[in-house]
Amino acid sequence: MDLHVSLRSLSTSWNSVAILLAFSIYLAFALTFLPGKVVPGVILSDGTRLPYPCNGLISLLLLVALLGIGVQTKFVSPTLVSDRGLELLAVTFIFGFLISLVLYAAGCKSKDQGSSLKPHVTGNVIHDWWFGIQLNPRFIGIDLKFFFVRAGMMGWLIINLSILAKTIEDANLGRSMILYQVFCALYIIDYFFYEEYMTSTWDIIAERLGFMLVFGDLVWIPFTFSIQGWWLLSNKFELPTAAIIANCFIFLIGYKVFRGANKQKHVFKKNPKVLIWGRPPKVIGGKLLASGYWGIARHCNYLGDLLLALSFSLPCGISSPVPYFYPIYLLILLIWRERRDEARCAQKYKEVWAEYCKLVPWRILPYVY
Numbered sequence: 175m176d177l178h179v180s181l182r183s184l185s186t187s188w189n190s191v192a193i194l195l196a197f198s199i200y201l202a203f204a205l206t207f208l209p210g211k212v213v214p215g216v217i218l219s220d221g222t223r224l225p226y227p228c229n230g231l232i233s234l235l236l237l238v239a240l241l242g243i244g245v246q247t248k249f250v251s252p253t254l255v256s257d258r259g260l261e262l263l264a265v266t267f268i269f270g271f272l273i274s275l276v277l278y279a280a281g282c283k284s285k286d287q288g289s290s291l292k293p294h295v296t297g298n299v300i301h302d303w304w305f306g307i308q309l310n311p312r313f314i315g316i317d318l319k320f321f322f323v324r325a326g327m328m329g330w331l332i333i334n335l336s337i338l339a340k341t342i343e344d345a346n347l348g349r350s351m352i353l354y355q356v357f358c359a360l361y362i363i364d365y366f367f368y369e370e371y372m373t374s375t376w377d378i379i380a381e382r383l384g385f386m387l388v389f390g391d392l393v394w395i396p397f398t399f400s401i402q403g404w405w406l407l408s409n410k411f412e413l414p415t416a417a418i419i420a421n422c423f424i425f426l427i428g429y430k431v432f433r434g435a436n437k438q439k440h441v442f443k444k445n446p447k448v449l450i451w452g453r454p455p456k457v458i459g460g461k462l463l464a465s466g467y468w469g470i471a472r473h474c475n476y477l478g479d480l481l482l483a484l485s486f487s488l489p490c491g492i493s494s495p496v497p498y499f500y501p502i503y504l505l506i507l508l509i510w511r512e513r514r515d516e517a518r519c520a521q522k523y524k525e526v527w528a529e530y531c532k533l534v535p536w537r538i539l540p541y542v543y
Contacts, residue, residue, distance in 0.1 A: 187261055187264075187265065189258070190258055190261040190262050190264075190265040191265055193254070193255075193262065194262065194265055194266060194269060197325070197329070197332075198325070200237060200240075201233070201321065201324060201325055201328070202314075202316060202321070204229065204232075204233035204236065204237070205227060205229070205233065205316055205320075205321060205324070206227075206315070206316065208229045208232050208233055208236070209229060209232065210227050210228050210229020210230075210232060211227075211228050211229070211370065212225050212226065212227050212228070213225070213226045213227075213228050213370040213373050214226075214373075215373045215374075215378065215379070216373065216374055216378075216379050216443065218288075218289035218290060218309075219289045220288055220289040222288060222289060222290065224290055224310055224317060226317065226320055226370070226372075226373050228369040228370045228373075230324055230327075230328075230365075230366035230369040231363070231366040231367055231369065233324075233328070233366075234328055234331070234362075234363070234366050237328060237332075238331075238335070241332070241335075245339075252335075252336060252339035252340075252343075253336055253339050253340045253343060254336060255332060255333055255336035256333070256336040256337045256339070256340040256407070257336075257340070259333070259397075259404070262397075263393065263397050266392055266393050266396075266397070267389070267393050269392065270385070270388045270389050270392045270393055271385070271389075273388050273392075274303060274384060274385035274388045274389070275303070277306065277307070277308070277311060277318075277383055277384065277388070278302060278303045278306075278307060278384070280308075280311065281293045281295070281302070281306070281307025281308045281311070282295060282302075282307065284307075284308060289309065290308070290309050290310035290311075290312075291308050291309070291310070291311065291312075292308070292309070293307045293308060294307055294308070294309075294382060295307055302384070303384055303385055304384050304385050304386050305381075305382055305384045305386055306381070306382030306383040306384025306385075306386070306387065307382060307384070308382060308383060309381075309382050309383070310378075310383070311383055318383060319377065319378060319381075319383050319387065320372070320378070322383075322387065322388055322391035322392055323372065323377065323391045323395075324369075325391065325392060326390075326391040326392055326394075326395030326396050327362055327365055327366070327395065327396075328362075329392075329395070329396035330358070330362060330395055330396040330399050330400055331358070331359065331362045332396075333396050333397070333400045333403070334355055334358050334359070334400055334403050337400065337403040337404065337406075337407050338351065338355050338403075340407060341406070341407055344407075346407075346410060348406075348410065348411075348412050349412055349413060349418065349489075350406055350411050350412055350413050350489040350490065350491075351403070351406045351407075351489070353413065353418060353421060353422075353489045354402050354403060354406060354486060354489045354490075355403070357425050357482075357485055357486055357489075358399075358400075358403075358486060360429075361429075361482060361486075364429070364433065368433070368436070368437070370440070371436050371437065371440045374439065374440050374443055375436075376511065376515060380515075380518065398499065398500060398503070399486075399500055401496065401497060401499055401500055402486055402487050402489065402490050402497040402500070405490055405494065405496050405497045406489070406490060406497075409490075409494070411489075411490060411491050411493070413488075413489055413491065417488070421485055421488045421489060424481055424484060424485045424488065425481075425482065425485035427478075427481055428477075428478045428479070428480070428481025428482035428483075428484070428485055429478065429482060430478070431467065431474060431475070431477055431478030431481065432475055432477075432478025432479050432481075432482055433478070434466070434467055434478075435466070435467035435468065435474045435475035435478060436475050438450055438463065438465075438466045438467055438468060439463065439468065439475070442455060442463045446460075450463070450465040450466040451465070451466050453465065456469060458526055458529050458530045458533065459523065459525075459526030459529065459530075461523060461526060462523065462526060462527070462530045464530060464533055464534055468534070469533075469534055470534070470536070470540055471534065471536040471537060471538055471539065471540055472512075472516075472530070472531070472534050472536070472537050472538075473508070473512045473515070473537055473538050474538070476508040476511075476512060476538045477538050477539055479504065479508065480501060480504060480505060480508065480538075483500050483501035483504045484501045486500065486501075487500060487501055508538070509538075512537055512538065516537075
């Protein structure tokens with residue numbers, strides 16, 4: 175009996191491997207062959223700019239359509255992912271761990287001196303494996319950093335849709351689940367609609383690709399950002415109407431700040447003379463934007479991101495801390511990242527950064543932090 179159970183478990187795990195492999199192959203195919211705008215990245219220290227095919231939205235819509243056809247033809251179960259969540263989590267973690275080892279080995283052996291592939295080896299094995307050695311490693315022409323974050327965001331939506339299907343199957347669909355699903359879907363679709371903005375973010379331009387980013391993109395984003403959906407799947411809870419309205423306002427305010435701040439930064443980098451809120455931008459030292467959201471707080475986009483994360487958790491009520499794991503984690507992560515970013519900018523811009531900090535004293539939340 176024990177042998178039978180073990181063999182069945184092993185077979186199921188290999189099914190999860192097949193799911194992850196099929197997903198990865200589709201993403202590689204879509205990134206390479208589907209039409210879309212090719213956006214040049216920021217100028218690197220050696221003067222080069224990497225191309226990024228921003229066809230994420232059409233890739234996402236095609237994937238959902240293919241899965242929908244598969245469900246209609248009974249080729250794929252709509253609860254395929256939600257029925258084996260822990261297995262997929264374990265398989266994805268192992269995959270990410272192995273990828274990080276390959277990246278470490280390839281980085282150590284690299285002789286490339288270009289900005290995107292130049293190895294940064296400190297001699298501390300754990301540090302180099304965790305933070306990465308190369309800035310933008312590529313495989314068969316695919317930027318792996320861009321690929322992994324796309325996989326995480328699409329995986330998040332696929333997990334949510336499977337949770338939704340499971341909820342409907344269990345006849346347990348309520349307003350809280352609908353609210354959570356709508357908020358997340360809008361956020362993910364918006365991400366891919368503005369995917370080119372990702373090319374100027376901290377992850378792409380500053381973080382090297384190591385276990386930290388690989389794990390964050392492949393495992394953390396899809397499996398922990400969906401924790402509210404998993405909780406609602408097991409716990410029946412309904413928000414009152416007034417709370418739903420308030421939650422919608424939090425989502426909309428968070429979205430406006432998050433998207434508005436990121437858009438201003440991205441547009442300013444492309445055209446430093448563009449109007450910000452109808453006025454010429456205030457620029458410190460000819461480099462740093464101090465207008466719009468960036469004149470309110472130095473990392474105002476983080477505030478928007480935190481409000482959005484909170485809006486994803488509020489549909490679960492306040493009876494359990496579990497659904498609030500994501501916004502609490504995000505708060506810790508963004509404060510840590512903000513501190514690292516501040517140190518990097520102080521070193522890079524020197525007195526210009528000091529002048530910006532004097533003009534804009536607040537880091538994330540005005541008058542608080």
